Amino acid sequence: MSKQILVLPGDGIGPEIMAEAVKVLELANEKYRLGFALSYDELGGAAVDKYGVPLADETLERARQADAILLGAVGGPKWDSIDPAIRPERGLLKIRSQLGLFGNLRPALLYPQLAAASSLKPEIVAGLDILIVRELTGGIYFGQPRESKVLDNGERMAYDTLPYSESEIRRIAKVGFDMARVRNKKLCSVDKANVLASSQLWRAVVEEVAKDYPDVELSHMYVDNAAMQLVRAPKQFDVIVTDNMFGDILSDEASMLTGSIGMLPSASLDADNKGMYEPCHGSAPDIAGKGIANPLATILSVSMLLRYSFAQVEAANAIEQAVSKVLDQGLRTGDIWSEGCRKVGTAEMGDAVVAAL
């Protein structure tokens, strides 16, 4: 039986970068006899335009049936002023939550070929290789109650709730420890336990899980300090595990340290390693349709898909090597271009990876 891959190009540069990633995926499919069958649907603004909602029930059903999902990016100014309940982002949040994709892996990796692109000094970031494990289906993103209301005195007020249960913390902590175990065996759990009740439970449960991982060195850090340490000395980190909101902030900060956010893929996994794979960057509406976006993060998301959902290590490695090879050849999209390299467009970059593969 063939494996079903659902492709959701999304908005902005999504369709352009996805076209290149699909070229790579189809070549890998053939070359490594993966038996993948691709189908397509819409998410985000494109889904609002087609179905009137950012995630249609039939799309969600297709996603449930699929063995893995490849996503471009969602959102854009076109949908900025629509009803908040059907904004493109709501589709993304809903698919994460409905599919139980609680384990979000966001590597922040500096490509040696791109060292100059970082805004940090070379000695601070050379060799940087951090993995941020973000809890993706709990916390303040989904906490109830949340409400916007008018008080008796006529004043408006709004509130959100940040809840975490023991089991939610336990399962994401395990992902963190498992990842640290196959990397450099250091896990830093980030919270705000000096202020938040949810963080105090977070820290306690992470400590409990640590007992099963005596080979992994665990540390705790407050989120404000983590935001500082990432700037000061990012190489002190191996794996960081943190909650949904802190993970959102810190993973973006960490990815920008590398100067190559156009290069960074991500995986969002459920309890059985079924996953959704997408670039870390957004839909970049400002450059959409120009054929200049960097497709490499999406292509590397294909590699993550092969590795994490299908354990196709050989194919996954081959794609990573192909990407490295085109960088060695000096090919660069505008976002990672520097003096002495050849500036190429989205399709040319994708074709080069296909050729290298």
Added chain:
Amino acid sequence: MSKQILVLPGDGIGPEIMAEAVKVLELANEKYRLGFALSYDELGGAAVDKYGVPLADETLERARQADAILLGAVGGPKWDSIDPAIRPERGLLKIRSQLGLFGNLRPALLYPQLAAASSLKPEIVAGLDILIVRELTGGIYFGQPRESKVLDNGERMAYDTLPYSESEIRRIAKVGFDMARVRNKKLCSVDKANVLASSQLWRAVVEEVAKDYPDVELSHMYVDNAAMQLVRAPKQFDVIVTDNMFGDILSDEASMLTGSIGMLPSASLDADNKGMYEPCHGSAPDIAGKGIANPLATILSVSMLLRYSFAQVEAANAIEQAVSKVLDQGLRTGDIWSEGCRKVGTAEMGDAVVAAL
């Protein structure tokens, strides 16, 4: 009648750096005939040791009576395992909240003399001068309900609440606009309005306040993007206004960009500009008692105190100039030391500022 200044040295390096700041404050008091009367009390761990609580009622009363408060830093491993309800940080949160110090000003300024200390490339941070305006008495830091409990299924869970009212947002937005008006007239409001109900209200109210400031250019940014942009191109910012938790994270990140967190003061103001002034850095228990901590952030907090609570612009400027002069002389504490400079201790640094003044 004399003006009452309450001095709270706090924990860790607090007493050491405060001793130097008080030298400077007393000299300024004399030289500019400020009529200040200083009194002393404890906050944080030192207060736990003396009073059994991190903020005693009598200390709070003294703080209410005072015209301004100068604080060192609180916290340390000694109090890490005590009852969370009386941890040192609770004293800090309580004094902020009880005195209504909602407006937290945290400058992130790169001292040209210290440009080399940043982990960012010189061209990215040269001339950096950002002001972060953090809401300090609302949001998830103080939101009710918050609870840690055991569910019917035996699982533990904990939650916090993130509330904001229109009036809370309005008053901090005004501080942001007022600050932008006397600086470079650019205000960036940071929120997570694509996910949080409280952020949606935040954005709406900031837009309303903007109508009274047509001369200030307002922009909005999501917090994850702000964490990235601070690394990528921090000089795009003039004033940032944001909520309590986001402000905690972003102000620490921003201060670390300068590489000179030992140099950065902060002010926490109430509606009448009565304020508490403290360095941005923490209590640094690892170097406490060694006489090597950098007192300049606390000394510059004295300058902020003179400027914001007493409009003593001349004296405030003189202290800033004295600090600049000792940097020009090549004097550096260990945290900001670089090749070719003279390494000095806490007291020597304080004395040099006194001499320059």
